[in-house]
Amino acid sequence: MHIASHHRTAAKKCIIYQEGMDATWRRGSMGRPTIMDVAARAGVSQSTASLALRGSNRVRPATRERVLQAAEELHFTLSRSASSLASGRTMRIFMLVSPALNTWFNGAIMQGAYKALHRHGYDLIPYAVSNDAELSEFFATLRGGKNADGAIVSSFDLNDDFKRLLKTLDIPTIGLNTPTTEGFDASVCIDNIAAMGNAVRFLHSQGHRHLAFVEEPDFEPFSFSSSLRSRGFLDAARQLGYADDDLTVIRGEQTEGYHSPQDAISQIVARLLSAPKRPTGICVETDGFAVTLMQELRRQQLRIPEDCSVIGFDDDTVAAAVELTTIHQDPMTLGRRAAELVLKLIQHEAVESPHRIQETSLVLRNTTGPAPRQ
Amino acid sequence: MHIASHHRTAAKKCIIYQEGMDATWRRGSMGRPTIMDVAARAGVSQSTASLALRGSNRVRPATRERVLQAAEELHFTLSRSASSLASGRTMRIFMLVSPALNTWFNGAIMQGAYKALHRHGYDLIPYAVSNDAELSEFFATLRGGKNADGAIVSSFDLNDDFKRLLKTLDIPTIGLNTPTTEGFDASVCIDNIAAMGNAVRFLHSQGHRHLAFVEEPDFEPFSFSSSLRSRGFLDAARQLGYADDDLTVIRGEQTEGYHSPQDAISQIVARLLSAPKRPTGICVETDGFAVTLMQELRRQQLRIPEDCSVIGFDDDTVAAAVELTTIHQDPMTLGRRAAELVLKLIQHEAVESPHRIQETSLVLRNTTGPAPRQ
DNA sequence: TTGTACGCGTTATCAC
DNA sequence: GTGATAACGCGTACAA
Numbered sequence: 001m002h003i004a005s006h007h008r009t010a011a012k013k014c015i016i017y018q019e020g021m022d023a024t025w026r027r028g029s030m031g032r033p034t035i036m037d038v039a040a041r042a043g044v045s046q047s048t049a050s051l052a053l054r055g056s057n058r059v060r061p062a063t064r065e066r067v068l069q070a071a072e073e074l075h076f077t078l079s080r081s082a083s084s085l086a087s088g089r090t091m092r093i094f095m096l097v098s099p100a101l102n103t104w105f106n107g108a109i110m111q112g113a114y115k116a117l118h119r120h121g122y123d124l125i126p127y128a129v130s131n132d133a134e135l136s137e138f139f140a141t142l143r144g145g146k147n148a149d150g151a152i153v154s155s156f157d158l159n160d161d162f163k164r165l166l167k168t169l170d171i172p173t174i175g176l177n178t179p180t181t182e183g184f185d186a187s188v189c190i191d192n193i194a195a196m197g198n199a200v201r202f203l204h205s206q207g208h209r210h211l212a213f214v215e216e217p218d219f220e221p222f223s224f225s226s227s228l229r230s231r232g233f234l235d236a237a238r239q240l241g242y243a244d245d246d247l248t249v250i251r252g253e254q255t256e257g258y259h260s261p262q263d264a265i266s267q268i269v270a271r272l273l274s275a276p277k278r279p280t281g282i283c284v285e286t287d288g289f290a291v292t293l294m295q296e297l298r299r300q301q302l303r304i305p306e307d308c309s310v311i312g313f314d315d316d317t318v319a320a321a322v323e324l325t326t327i328h329q330d331p332m333t334l335g336r337r338a339a340e341l342v343l344k345l346i347q348h349e350a351v352e353s354p355h356r357i358q359e360t361s362l363v364l365r366n367t368t369g370p371a372p373r374q
Numbered sequence: 375m376h377i378a379s380h381h382r383t384a385a386k387k388c389i390i391y392q393e394g395m396d397a398t399w400r401r402g403s404m405g406r407p408t409i410m411d412v413a414a415r416a417g418v419s420q421s422t423a424s425l426a427l428r429g430s431n432r433v434r435p436a437t438r439e440r441v442l443q444a445a446e447e448l449h450f451t452l453s454r455s456a457s458s459l460a461s462g463r464t465m466r467i468f469m470l471v472s473p474a475l476n477t478w479f480n481g482a483i484m485q486g487a488y489k490a491l492h493r494h495g496y497d498l499i500p501y502a503v504s505n506d507a508e509l510s511e512f513f514a515t516l517r518g519g520k521n522a523d524g525a526i527v528s529s530f531d532l533n534d535d536f537k538r539l540l541k542t543l544d545i546p547t548i549g550l551n552t553p554t555t556e557g558f559d560a561s562v563c564i565d566n567i568a569a570m571g572n573a574v575r576f577l578h579s580q581g582h583r584h585l586a587f588v589e590e591p592d593f594e595p596f597s598f599s600s601s602l603r604s605r606g607f608l609d610a611a612r613q614l615g616y617a618d619d620d621l622t623v624i625r626g627e628q629t630e631g632y633h634s635p636q637d638a639i640s641q642i643v644a645r646l647l648s649a650p651k652r653p654t655g656i657c658v659e660t661d662g663f664a665v666t667l668m669q670e671l672r673r674q675q676l677r678i679p680e681d682c683s684v685i686g687f688d689d690d691t692v693a694a695a696v697e698l699t700t701i702h703q704d705p706m707t708l709g710r711r712a713a714e715l716v717l718k719l720i721q722h723e724a725v726e727s728p729h730r731i732q733e734t735s736l737v738l739r740n741t742t743g744p745a746p747r748q
Numbered sequence: 749t750t751g752t753a754c755g756c757g758t759t760a761t762c763a764c
Numbered sequence: 765g766t767g768a769t770a771a772c773g774c775g776t777a778c779a780a
Contacts, residue, residue: 032518032544034773045751050775060749075542079520081458082773085756090455102485102706104691107476114475114502125497128488144406146453146757168449170406291695317478321665321692332476408757419767424759434765456757459772520773 033074041070053078092123093342094151096138099130099220104288104316105331109154109176112335120343122149130222135162145170150342152176152335157224158183172345174338179226186341186354188334195327195360196232199283199311202362204240207371208281208309211237212272215252216289217264225252229285229313248275252285269296280308280371287312287319287326294322294367305369315363323366334358407448415444427452466497467716468525470512473504473594478662478690479705483528483550486709494717496523504596509536519544524716526550526709529598532557546719548712553600560715560728562708569701569734570606573657573685576736578614581745582655582683585611586646589626590663591638599626603659603687622649626659643670654682654745661686661693661700668696668741679743689737699742703734 039049044063052059052067059067070076084090095113097106106128114124125148129135139162141147151169154176158166166173166183175187196213203211213233215225230249237247250268258264272279284290290312294304304310312319312326319326337356344351413423418437426433426441433441444450458464469487471480480502488498499522503509513536515521525543528550532540540547540557549561570587577585587607592599604623611621624642632638646653658664664686668678678684686693689702711730718725 032520036773046774047752047776048750051750054775058749063749075517077514077516077518077520079459079518079773081455081464081520082756083775084455085453085459085758086773086775088756088775100485101488102478102481104476107481110500111474111476111502114500118502123499125499126484126488128485128492140451142451143449144451144453146406146451146455288691317662318692318695322695410757420757421759421768422766425766428759432765437765453757456772457759459774460757460759462759462772 033076035076035078037074038067038070038076041074042066090147090149091121092125092148093117093339094125094127094138094142094148096127096129096151096153096156098128098154098156098224099222100128101126104314104318106154108331109152109335109338112332112337113152113339114335116336116339116343122343124339130220132222139165139169142169142171149346150174152338152342153178153184155224155226157226172342174341174345176334176338179228181355184355185345186338186351186356188337188341188356188358190329190334190360191357192226192228193232193235195313195329195362196229196283197236198360198362199327200233200236201240202364203281203283203309203311203368206281206309206369208279209242209371210246210248210275210277210279210281211242212248212250212275212279212282213285214250214268214272214282214289214293215285217261217268218252219261219264225285229283233283245277248272248279265292265296268293269300272297273300273302281311281368282308283311283313285313287314287316287324290324290326290367291318291322294324304367307372309368309371311362311368319363319365325365325368326363327360328363329360330358407450409450409452411448412441412444412450415448416440464521464523465495466499466522467491467713468499468501468512468516468522470501470503470525470527470530472502472529472598473596474502475500478688478692480528482705483526483709483712486706486711487526487713488709490710490713490717496717498713504594506596513539513543516543516545523720524548526712526716527552527558529600531598531600546716548715548719550708550712553602555729558729559719560712560725560730562711562715562730562732564703564708564734565731566600566602567606567609569687569703569736570603570657571610572734572736573687573701574607574610575614576738577655577657577683577685577742580655580683580743582653583616583745584620584622584649584651584653584655585616586622586624586649586653586656587659588624588642588646588656588663588667589659591635591642592626593635593638599659603657607657619651622646622653639666639670642667643674646671647674647676655685655742656682657685657687659687661688661690661698664698664700664741665692665696668698678741681746683742683745685736685742693737693739697740699739700737701734702737704732708732 035049036046039046042049044067048059048063049067052064053071080091095110101110110124110126117124127138129138142151148171150172152174155178157179163183172185175181175184177189178184178187181187200211213230215230218225234247234249250271258267284293290310294310297304302308312324315326315328341351409423410420413420416423418441422433422437423441426438427445454465469484475484484498484500491498501512503512516525522545524546526548529552531553537557546559549555549558551563552558552561555561574585587604589599589604608621608623624645632641658667664684668684671678676682686698686700689700693700715725
């Protein structure tokens with residue numbers, strides 16, 4: 001992958017900053033302008049130019065103006081690489097997500113973090129991994145702290161080896177919806193267990209006596225699926241007095257090995273409808289899978305919410321579109337908070353409570369209703 | 375924003391690479407290991423270490439192994455900033471999107487580009503803008519070519535000033551779904567006009583004699599809405615012999631100034647239903663707005679597709695969930711192709727046809743059907 | 749307030 | 765194949 005190329009090639013296109021250039025610009029006609037060119041043009045030293053360009057108050061306003069104008073005329077921009085090397089700060093924050101950038105959740109946390117970071121001059125560098133090898137690569141990139149000032153790690157259930165690696169990283173690391181806060185300097189998470197409790201109690205109040213929880217099938221081997229939601233479901237249900245045979249829990253891994261996703265879904269619906277005590281209130285691990293499940297339920301002639309109620313989790317774009325009752329969470333704020341935490345830690349500011357929980361709420365729409373009679 | 379901090383602070387956490395360190399490691403006990411430490415530990419010169427770490431074949435395999443092992447033992451990682459400064463390559467590609475990272479389209483192109491770039495060692499740096507000031511800032515960051523090796527600019531209808539700026543950038547710049555290819559070194563776009571033609575001809579074949587095209591209301595002032603789709607709609611319809619009063623076109627800007635989005639939507643539906651020749655086939659600029667529109671249409675007791683057919687554009691997540699007939703496009707591939715093009719241009723490879731068109735296709739689902747009788 | 753001098757960690761050239 | 769040495773562009777003590 002290393003292609004032979006000329007070292008320090010001159011700009012390929014029209015170099016418009018050469019227009020109107022006077023004799024103080026002495027570097028010849030090729031090459032990009034450096035801060036020294038700016039300094040020369042403004043009639044100051046290189047260090048003064050540096051101070052002025054970064055808005056230091058140690059420089060006289062008039063001087064600063066001259067420098068800024070010279071920079072503008074030369075079309076000069078600071079080199080971040082050179083700045084990083086000299087200052088020790090990279091102005092870069094890595095964000096680790098899985099398995100891809102284009103999921104509703106990952107998009108939202110990126111956007112939230114992006115805005116907070118960008119405002120402070122930091123770049124957000126996304127890093128998507130879908131297996132352990134890529135994860136190792138990520139940690140290798142970060143170690144030594146020379147390539148980033150901080151990292152945000154999203155939704156990962158790191159094994160012990162990686163947790164250990166995490167602690168050897170000498171930059172602040174923030175967990176985002178991680179099942180445990182161990183190894184992170186700070187974290188922002190939602191309370192999955194409490195959220196599920198709300199859903200279960202709502203179904204109970206609507207008269208549903210037989211409930212189910214359906215995990216999203218693990219079609220991708222590396223996909224992270226916390227067991228927190230099913231646990232929350234079970235905890236709350238038992239506390240309300242539901243017996244074990246009132247509850248049906250369908251695990252994600254139980255649906256592995258089928259020929260097609262469609263088979264797995266049919267299988268799930270079959271188990272739901274053939275249960276000794278057929279559930280009328282169904283909680284699904286994610287909105288995305290809730291929609292898929294509902295399509296199959298309707299194909300089997302079940303009416304929603306008349307015959308059975310369905311509650312999703314996330315409140316993503318699709319949930320609103322199909323008017324799904326669901327548990328709302330706000331990943332954009334999650335991302336923003338995570339970014340704010342990294343920034344504070346980078347600046348060695350004190351953070352009162354580094355591990356934070358963010359609220360969720362149950363949003364009632366059209367897929368839930370009272371339990372059917374009989 | 376510049377916080378006073380100690381220059382070159384030592385690693386804050388346990389520096390585990392200090393374990394097992396012998397006397398050849400001469401930089402004292404603080405600071406991160408540099409390539410010189412690796413070279414010393416492997417018993418080679420610093421330049422040999424550099425070659426070995428980058429997998430040059432100019433170094434003997436045994437030597438390379440020693441260097442790699444030393445690097446591993448010291449937990450050493452190359453500093454990208456230092457590499458960039460020395461080599462002139464930043465290994466970074468900027469991606470300009472609007473207005474945010476977390477849209478279906480932007481997420482997909484990022485993912486597509488990310489994978490292609492990451493494989494070649496490049497970082498993808500997203501840059502989201504929602505007004506001209508931020509756009510200027512973006513160009514300022516890029517100018518001089520010291521901060522990125524290339525840029526991908528998505529879905530922007532740049533004005534002439536920015537097009538001029540684009541040409542002064544001395545790095546390859548790729549347009550992605552830009553209305554014009556002017557100023558870009560290469561581009562990948564879909565053919566909006568042809569795509570709409572397919573939709574219109576399909577509705578025609580289903581017997582629809584009165585058609586409508588609905589643009590998404592411009593709730594955000596800076597939002598980019600190309601007129602290509604409405605043009606494609608009109609072109610195709612006229613070619614099929616539709617008269618002007620057979621066609622209703624609702625522009626995005628016509629819905630500005632309402633108190634709420636809901637008002638704007640009601641207004642649109644009202645115009646649709648009160649048209650002299652009420653349209654039975656409706657094309658909508660985006661899937662997202664098609665779903666909103668359908669909700670309002672149903673609220674007005676229209677059955678879809680019995681009373682009227684609706685076709686969206688994008689085939690996003692929501693479209694599949696609500697089984698919307700739509701025009702499918704594949705932004706992930708768009709992103710990948712754009713990335714492949716930047717990489718080629720960076721390496722000064724010849725690109726046969728720099729401006730490419732990507733196919734779209736009409737996906738028939740449950741929101742379209744034959745025109746109602748009478 | 750401004751200037752001098754040095755170092756950041758790496759790549760690339762060119763001898764050996 | 766390997767090793768000195770000179771950049772790369774900027775930040776920052778320190779001196780003036």
